[in-house]
Amino acid sequence: MRTICFYFQVHQPFRLKPYRFFDIGEDHDYYDTFSNKSIMRKVAEKCYLPMNSLLLELVEKYAGKFKVSFSISGTALDQFEAYAPEVLESFQKLVKTGHVELMNETYTHSLCGLKSKEEFIRLITKHQERIKELFDGYSPKVFRNTELIYSDEIGATVAQLGYKAILTEGAKHVLGWKSPNFVYLNAIEPKLKVLLKNFRLSDDIAFRFSNRSWADWPMTTEKFVTWINQIPQEEETLNLFMDYETFGEHQWAESGIFEFMRHLPDTVLNHSNFTFSTPSEVVENIPPVGKIHVPIPISWADEERDLTAWLGNDLQDEAFDRLYELEELVKSSEDPEIQRDWEYLQTSDHFYYMCTKFFADGDIHTYFSPYENPYEAFINYMNVLSDFILRLKSTAVKKPKTVKK
Template sequence: MASVVFYFQVHQPYRLRRYTIFDSDSNYFDDKKNAEIARKVANKCYLPANAVIEDLVRRHDGRFRVSYSLTGTIIDQFRRWVPEALDSFRRLAETGCVEFICETYYHSLAFLYNRREFITQAQLHRKLMQELFGQTPRVFRNTELTYNNDVAGAVEEMGFDAILTEGADHILGYRSPNFIYNPPNCSSLRMLMKNYRLSDDIAFRFGNRGWAEWPMTAEKFTHWVDQINGNGYVCNLFMDYETFGEHQWADTGIFEFLRTLPACVLATRKNDFLTVSEAVARYPAVGEVDVPHMISWADTERDLSAWLGNSMQANALHDVYAASETVLANGNETLLDDWRKLQTSDHFYYMCTKWFADGDVHKYFNPYESPYDAYINYMNILDNVRNRAATA
């Protein structure tokens, strides 16, 4: 049997307003644009996709099961501007067939710079999942699936059962992402690794008429899943939830694909659907995967270069975390929240100067004309945050 493990990332950052060296107020975020994008994506993706998922769960008597992580920033935006979207996720939680997993509240790269901040944000997010959905997450995913052995150790210490990461070829080698693994030096933590080929067939190639496999049907995809039988236990399909309706527009047939896939998979009687925790509980780890260097699910390199590929990004990341002691000592909760919103990884993604094959991805809802504009704007705001923090 091959179990399909759907995991969807739901996230939007707080995009920054234009902020010059002559500005001195603390209104850093473009609320008009953020509200507009939150409503747009909710109407194109979150609301219709959630309606399809809820219908599929009920139509298949709970045999269709999925997992999500919702960042704290998107939940905050739902509360402010699209409460009906948050209500629709609550209804999914009530089905008992949807799992919500943990990540950093602010979708940050805190693990790289400040372990205490990383743990705090994970704890904040875990508490949020408990309050909103009545679930205590047992599985963790670090921002953008950034991962190495050290991340695994920290996550195990926080009491999680499993962690998600990218099934990068240069890490797996001859091995397959269709099994569950152990990180080295972890006594109980399990790894679920993304099957990026099948995931990206949905997330990136689905509507591409130049793709050799276009059009992709539920029957064709089910055949690919079925080929895992005898060669693995799980088919880990990890992707941005915005795949449905935003990255792949409704007129590509993406919603119809989602509606018909579960019936095709279940009709084989050889395959099923599991949440991430259920997959870990059912299947044993088959071996150890050593990841000494950081990997991620971003771009073709599957590394940190999307956020740390140039000196602007490195400087901005260093400086925002260098302000931690001053911000925390200040004790102002609004200042603390502003500083943490500035940690969101998207801000550094907008500063990326490597376009090429990944260019379209980097342009997604990017509010800047160039990476240099993104850097200057960000540093102007960070300078104001530091000045506020230094004021008793």
């Protein structure tokens, strides 16, 4: 069996509005409703609605021979409900076909797996319940952590929660001479299988597709299938993982990205020995070749494939540490708005905006950031966090002190 596993990340953060020092203690509404709504509507029209329609057409046309998978963050689901309910309905139609798999993740696309195992489990459980609520009792069997962040320890926790597989990056510094086109096992809990992104072929679609200076532009389905046919026969799974916004948002419709996807299933099925599978089907049908050891966390971001997109400078580390210092106090609060804000403030994007990388990766960070520079992102976030701390301290339930006898 040789198969292609398509996975798409669907995520939108709740962006913070400009929040001044003088707003602290006065204004408890942190979110830029206008930007969040307008961006959601724009991406819905350019990506989510047309691409979901195309995928539904392809799934039905090929009678289940074409399959894809998604992880949809809780913050994206919340914004679908608020600003684009037709998008949510289109995802529900896809899942009902039985040929589209949903994966679980942390509810707010959080970095908590790096800081708090308890919070990590809580947000995973919350997202699982949300998926069940919105998708007719659907229960994900595969896990995708925020930005494909993975380590042996994170995988072990995910295995303990009953998931049978996890997705991550096929990072060169982890794989060495090995290929990402196999199924691997978690080094601590071997019952958890690990699927690795083939970053070269994934990025050909996600980043290079419309780049006219790329030596292989323009990319056609025939050219792409020629490349996958060159993969050694013993390598059984080609994992193509990317942001869903690749289609129509990062790569505009004018680039031909939709037509590329429209014709890809036919070219693959008729001119290669590859099929299409969901992650669950891959790990059910392809035996693992051995353990993959990842003692230090990796991600799918930037050239380094590490955590420096979110935790690579003093600004990010300060904001991250200050946020998670509040965990115990948040648990003692019974205020639902405190709980909501605590979760939304954990979203990884807030820390991504504070990244001070430059050159090629810096261009990518600038593209996604609503701020003029990383320092503005840090100041705005810390002003919001300062107000949140004041509210938290005023609402937290004070536990009685235990008197020692």
